Amino acid sequence: MTIAKAVNSGLRRAMEDDPKVLVMGEDVGKLGGVFRVTDGLQKDFGEDRVIDTPLAESGIVGTAIGLALRGFRPVAEIQFDGFIYPAYDQIVSQLAKMGYRSAGSVRLPVVIRVPYGGGIGAVEHHSESPEAYFAHTAGLRVVTCSTPADAYWMIQDAIASDDPVMFFEPKRRYWDKGDVDVDGGSDRAPLHRARVVRPGSQVTVAAYGPMVKTALQAAEAAAQEGKDVEVIDLRSLSPLDVDAVEESVRRTGRLVTVHEAPVFLGLGAELAARVTERCFYSLEAPVLRVGGFHIPYPPSRVEEEYLPDLDRVLDAVDRSLAF
Numbered sequence: 001m002t003i004a005k006a007v008n009s010g011l012r013r014a015m016e017d018d019p020k021v022l023v024m025g026e027d028v029g030k031l032g033g034v035f036r037v038t039d040g041l042q043k044d045f046g047e048d049r050v051i052d053t054p055l056a057e058s059g060i061v062g063t064a065i066g067l068a069l070r071g072f073r074p075v076a077e078i079q080f081d082g083f084i085y086p087a088y089d090q091i092v093s094q095l096a097k098m099g100y101r102s103a104g105s106v107r108l109p110v111v112i113r114v115p116y117g118g119g120i121g122a123v124e125h126h127s128e129s130p131e132a133y134f135a136h137t138a139g140l141r142v143v144t145c146s147t148p149a150d151a152y153w154m155i156q157d158a159i160a161s162d163d164p165v166m167f168f169e170p171k172r173r174y175w176d177k178g179d180v181d182v183d184g185g186s187d188r189a190p191l192h193r194a195r196v197v198r199p200g201s202q203v204t205v206a207a208y209g210p211m212v213k214t215a216l217q218a219a220e221a222a223a224q225e226g227k228d229v230e231v232i233d234l235r236s237l238s239p240l241d242v243d244a245v246e247e248s249v250r251r252t253g254r255l256v257t258v259h260e261a262p263v264f265l266g267l268g269a270e271l272a273a274r275v276t277e278r279c280f281y282s283l284e285a286p287v288l289r290v291g292g293f294h295i296p297y298p299p300s301r302v303e304e305e306y307l308p309d310l311d312r313v314l315d316a317v318d319r320s321l322a323f
Contacts, residue, residue, distance in 0.1 A: 025077030082125030
């Protein structure tokens with residue numbers, strides 16, 4: 001199934017298992033979401049559990065917080081990444097802090113789904129990568145999927161969490177297909193565990209979300225030149241599974257981080273610092289970062305010049321090996 005269908009199926013299963021799970025957002029009901037991720041849920045679960053909201057992101061998140069305080073498990077959809085900022089205050093000032101403020105006596109099991117990243121030719125405000133803002137905020141869990149199997153299981157694990165979870169979905173990968181074991185969960189990994197998706201021995205490439213596929217393509221191209229690249233899908237951005245990256249870097253001696261968001265103060269910078277602290281004497285080269293440029297997301301006609309591609313990842317791999 002596709003990643004979009006996998007998220008839909010995961011939501012459906014969570015709603016079947018727990019009547020307190022609600023889905024809410026702009027056009028998530030009758031329309032089934034702008035990407036059809038919630039298609040059919042309102043028809044099967046009713047308007048009381050799949051709720052079309054006004055176009056007001058702060059109100060969506062604020063209402064979700066109130067519902068969570070009343071014992072529900074709301075899953076709120078932000079229709080596009082670039083429109084999450086009106087809800088930023090609700091997320092970082094209220095949702096993230098309630099558990100700490102109440103010494104753990106109040107839990108807010110809210111999931112906020114955010115289609116993010118570029119690559120679909122969208123107009124302004126529809127192709128941003130704001131994940132670092134939320135990973136920087138203590139009190140939030142931040143995850144992202146790159147395969148249908150992870151989409152299916154991770155959304156259920158996020159809903160089951162008693163802590164608020166920012167669930168970032170790579171919109172340009174929504175239609176990528178893959179196998180999903182919906183019964184046994186043989187392809188299921190813990191929500192906050194990174195995963196080696198291609199073993200290798202010379203360079204570690206750590207990516208997440210939409211860039212995992214690009215990293216795998218780069219590793220395949222590098223293999224044709226005799227270079228053995230290991231690819232790690234980080235999956236969880238907060239908490240960050242540094243142990244998995246450290247174990248890999250101690251074997252390969254090299255690390256390249258890859259993400260769509262700007263390199264400046266991005267997740268790659270945090271990972272580079274942490275790995276340098278832990279693996280300084282194992283590193284054969286500086287940690288290199290590949291990502292977007294420190295500019296507003298460009299018009300769609302030139303977005304391919306902005307987004308990291310196979311060549312930019314391969315260039316970083318070559319520079320690391322040549323150091």
